[in-house]
Amino acid sequence: MTKRPVRFYQVGSFAVGNRLLTDDQRTVQSDPNRTNSIDSGHRACQGCGEALGARYALDAAMRAAAGRVVTVNATGCLEVFSTPYPETSWRVPWLHSLFGNAPAVATGVAAALRVKGREDVRVVGQAGDGGTVDIGFGTLSGMFERNDDVLFICYDNEGYMNTGVQRSAATPPAARTATTDAVGPEPGNVFGQGKDLPRIAMAHDIAYVATATVADLHDLEHKVEHAMTLRGARYIHILVPCPLGWGSASSDTIKVARLAKESGLFPVFEAENGRVTSVSPIRRRTPVEEYLRLQRRYAHLFGAHPRPDIVTRLQEIADENIARYGLVNDETEEIPVLEEAKEMVH
Amino acid sequence: MLRQIEGSRAVAETVALCRPEVVCAYPISPQTHIIEAVGVMVKSGRLSPCEYINVESEFAAMSVSIGASAAGARAYTATASQGLLFMLEAVYNASGLGLPIVMTLANRAIGAPINIWNDHGDAMAARDAGWIQLFAETNQEAADLHVQAFRLAEELSVPVMVCMDGFILTHAVEGVDLMTQEEVDSFLPPYEPRQVLDPDDPVSIGAMVGPEAFEEVRYLAHLRQLDALALIPTIAESFATLTGRDSGGLVHPYRTDDAEVIVVALGSVLGTIKDAVDARRARGERIGVLGITTFRPFPRDGVRDALAGASRVVVVEKAFSVGGEGVVLTDVAMAVGGRDVTLHSVIAGLGGRPITQRALESVLERASRGDLERLTFLDLDEAAVSRERSRIAAARRTGPSAENVLYDRATQGSRVAQEQS
Numbered sequence: 204m205t206k207r208p209v210r211f212y213q214v215g216s217f218a219v220g221n222r223l224l225t226d227d228q229r230t231v232q233s234d235p236n237r238t239n240s241i242d243s244g245h246r247a248c249q250g251c252g253e254a255l256g257a258r259y260a261l262d263a264a265m266r267a268a269a270g271r272v273v274t275v276n277a278t279g280c281l282e283v284f285s286t287p288y289p290e291t292s293w294r295v296p297w298l299h300s301l302f303g304n305a306p307a308v309a310t311g312v313a314a315a316l317r318v319k320g321r322e323d324v325r326v327v328g329q330a331g332d333g334g335t336v337d338i339g340f341g342t343l344s345g346m347f348e349r350n351d352d353v354l355f356i357c358y359d360n361e362g363y364m365n366t367g368v369q370r371s372a373a374t375p376p377a378a379r380t381a382t383t384d385a386v387g388p389e390p391g392n393v394f395g396q397g398k399d400l401p402r403i404a405m406a407h408d409i410a411y412v413a414t415a416t417v418a419d420l421h422d423l424e425h426k427v428e429h430a431m432t433l434r435g436a437r438y439i440h441i442l443v444p445c446p447l448g449w450g451s452a453s454s455d456t457i458k459v460a461r462l463a464k465e466s467g468l469f470p471v472f473e474a475e476n477g478r479v480t481s482v483s484p485i486r487r488r489t490p491v492e493e494y495l496r497l498q499r500r501y502a503h504l505f506g507a508h509p510r511p512d513i514v515t516r517l518q519e520i521a522d523e524n525i526a527r528y529g530l531v532n533d534e535t536e537e538i539p540v541l542e543e544a545k546e547m548v549h
Numbered sequence: 550m551l552r553q554i555e556g557s558r559a560v561a562e563t564v565a566l567c568r569p570e571v572v573c574a575y576p577i578s579p580q581t582h583i584i585e586a587v588g589v590m591v592k593s594g595r596l597s598p599c600e601y602i603n604v605e606s607e608f609a610a611m612s613v614s615i616g617a618s619a620a621g622a623r624a625y626t627a628t629a630s631q632g633l634l635f636m637l638e639a640v641y642n643a644s645g646l647g648l649p650i651v652m653t654l655a656n657r658a659i660g661a662p663i664n665i666w667n668d669h670g671d672a673m674a675a676r677d678a679g680w681i682q683l684f685a686e687t688n689q690e691a692a693d694l695h696v697q698a699f700r701l702a703e704e705l706s707v708p709v710m711v712c713m714d715g716f717i718l719t720h721a722v723e724g725v726d727l728m729t730q731e732e733v734d735s736f737l738p739p740y741e742p743r744q745v746l747d748p749d750d751p752v753s754i755g756a757m758v759g760p761e762a763f764e765e766v767r768y769l770a771h772l773r774q775l776d777a778l779a780l781i782p783t784i785a786e787s788f789a790t791l792t793g794r795d796s797g798g799l800v801h802p803y804r805t806d807d808a809e810v811i812v813v814a815l816g817s818v819l820g821t822i823k824d825a826v827d828a829r830r831a832r833g834e835r836i837g838v839l840g841i842t843t844f845r846p847f848p849r850d851g852v853r854d855a856l857a858g859a860s861r862v863v864v865v866e867k868a869f870s871v872g873g874e875g876v877v878l879t880d881v882a883m884a885v886g887g888r889d890v891t892l893h894s895v896i897a898g899l900g901g902r903p904i905t906q907r908a909l910e911s912v913l914e915r916a917s918r919g920d921l922e923r924l925t926f927l928d929l930d931e932a933a934v935s936r937e938r939s940r941i942a943a944a945r946r947t948g949p950s951a952e953n954v955l956y957d958r959a960t961q962g963s964r965v966a967q968e969q970s
């Protein structure tokens with residue numbers, strides 16, 4: 204076995220532990236005085252990636268803006284699990300209007316703050332993938348095009364989870380949802396053209412576009428904090444596994460998110476003014492199969508009637524992402540397909 | 550200062566005097582002249598501080614207004630017809646959240662068939678949206694109602710829609726006495742929101758409300774509308790004290806004191822109706838008019854009292870509930886409920902068809918003779934309708950009715966003209 208240099212990464216996660224960092228490099232969450240923008244006691248499922256992502260994102264935004272943040276939320280799981288009256292988890296000013304209008308509402312809030320000369324107060328809009336990629340797409344594009352001073356965050360769990368796991372335009376091919384059942388010759392969601400919102404956002408040439416996952420929360424915090432140093436329209440797209448909708452174990456949320464990135468299915472990068480400025484390289488290149496197998500929404504690809512042909516097509520998508528963003532570098536290790544997995548496929 | 554001015558311009562100038570802080574709208578005829586004029590005022594710096602935001606849809610326009618209002622800014626928008634329907638989800642949301650947005654509705658028909666001309670189909674589609682709906686009779690009143698609307702909206706935390714007839718008012722040039730900035734400032738205090746997004750006092754607005762409180766929240770909204778029934782006349786009175794003008798209020802009776810027949814209507818058609826009534830009065834008929842200025846909340850008591858002496862009521866309205874009858878008629882029937890009074894619904898002016906004094910008088914003639922039906926369509930080309938009905942009965946693939954009727958009326962019309970010549 205070849206020897207590898209010792210790196211100060213957390214075992215298995217490649218995350219750097221706080222204790223190895225200087226105070227100012229430490230995570231927002233490690234600060235006992237963090238704001239707790241979304242307080243405990245909300246009603247998200249165990250292991251909800253969206254709750255985790257939102258908590259990290261908003262606390263980071265709060266730190267960056269010295270506590271001067273107003274949030275606008277679209278309808279969806281995040282809105283529902285955080286606010287059944289008379290309880291609210293929000294310790295930031297929070298407005299929910301409709302499913303499809305959060306970007307425009309955020310524009311309105313930003314306009315009001317500007318006209319009142321309160322530019323110290325920053326606006327963060329938030330929505331699920333449905334509220335961003337589908338029904339809120341028009342208002343989001345309008346907000347981008349006008350370059351309104353809003354950071355918009357999409358919590359992408361790849362489906363309409365709040366209404367019971369239906370397909371959205373962000374649902375990946377072959378995934379089973381309540382409206383793309385795992386039946387028929389092409390089980391699960393169709394292989395469409397996809398609707399890659401980070402790239403669409405970049406096409407608006409806005410100041411900042413980034414993707415992130417809840418597997419690398421330090422990276423997520425950094426991106427939010429960086430976004431808050433800029434003005435104008437900014438967009439962060441966070442992959443947030445949903446144990447309920449994806450059929451993954453609640454304890455696997457971080458692992459699933461990490462494999463989405465390490466397989467190349469979910470490229471993690473940053474772009475400024477329409478150009479990619481950095482990518483998070485894959486550390487251990489993992490076959491998509493390892494990612495898929497953790498989720499029952501892909502169970503029909505394995506099991507009694509396996510569909511290696513479909514797994515291959517999904518692998519091709521990952522490979523294309525890797526090529527497009529240059530996600531593999533000299534330090535990337537290759538992880539072969541598990542022997543056991545191979546046997547099941549063949 | 551009295552000026553010969555287009556209705557849209559008068560409204561724009563008046564809205565500017567109200568110092569809106571965020572104006573966001575999406576163009577649609579016949580509202581365009583209003584928002585263009587406000588836009589120029591903002592861009593030139595004449596209206597300042599104010600953010601004017603060009604958006605990609607009416608849905609966004611109302612949504613921006615919601616965000617702005619919730620963040621404590623005085624918000625204004627304007628739309629019409631398809632635009633109102635396109636934003637309707639947000640229209641309901643604004644009232645549900647209790648945000649005092651003021652919106653001009655330049656009343657226009659709703660398609661299909663697409664039609665840019667005036668009727669009240671749009672306002673009636675939003676009748677139950679929880680907004681206060683005021684109808685202007687003249688351009689002077691349209692301008693004045695906006696000043697009152699901001700005060701009303703902000704005192705009650707309820708959004709207000711000022712309805713003015715598209716083209717008939719928006720594009721008509723006539724004398725309007727524009728208020729001065731001092732007058733408006735003395736009438737309209739700065740906006741003090743009841744709820745606001747403020748980092749120093751974080752609140753959650755728009756949270757999920759289940760069966761345990763939803764009914765109470767709705768009922769409170771109803772009570773606020775009932776409060777408006779008391780507040781609207783008070784505001785109109787202080788406005789009259791300031792300007793000497795009788796604008797706004799709940800209802801406007803005209804020559805109703807001894808009237809046996811009373812015609813009820815909303816908006817600019819009241820002018821023509823008053824002419825018709827004057828003419829019939831001159832011939833000794835005991836007839837009057839009741840203009841409804843505030844349609845939502847519906848001034849039930851005011852309407853009942855104004856109609857107390859009438860044995861026959863003719864509601865002339867520019868919209869109807871397809872498959873039902875006149876929308877205003879339903880409310881008037883509720884107001885006079887239990888009394889022995891004959892009610893008529895005259896649907897008129899749909900899609901901009903002119904309502905002439907002659908046509909009105911012939912209907913009123915029939916009413917006074919006692920041979921007017923409950924539901925009448927003014928100036929309806931019954932022959933064209935029955936020809937289309939026969940075509941539909943005779944064959945399956947008869948094509949789109951709207952186009953058939955257009956063709957029919959064009960060709961039949963010219964045939965009649967030929968036969969006459």
Ligand SMILES: Cc1ncc(C[n+]2csc(CCOP(=O)(O)OP(=O)(O)O)c2C)c(N)n1
Nearest residue numbers: 278279280302331332333334362363364365
């Ligand atoms: C106009 C409208 N259409 C549909 C719905 C129903 N609805 C509420 S939330 C939701 C799905 C939300 O999906 P997403 O935005 O991805 O958020 P998630 O719940 O997955 O976090 C849907 C379809 C609605 N509230 N409003």
Ligand code: SF4
Nearest residue numbers: 247248251280445447
């Ligand atoms: S359904 Fe999914 S997104 Fe919604 S609360 Fe549960 S885990 Fe979170």
Ligand SMILES: [Mg+2]
Nearest residue numbers: 331332360362
């Ligand atoms: Mg979703």
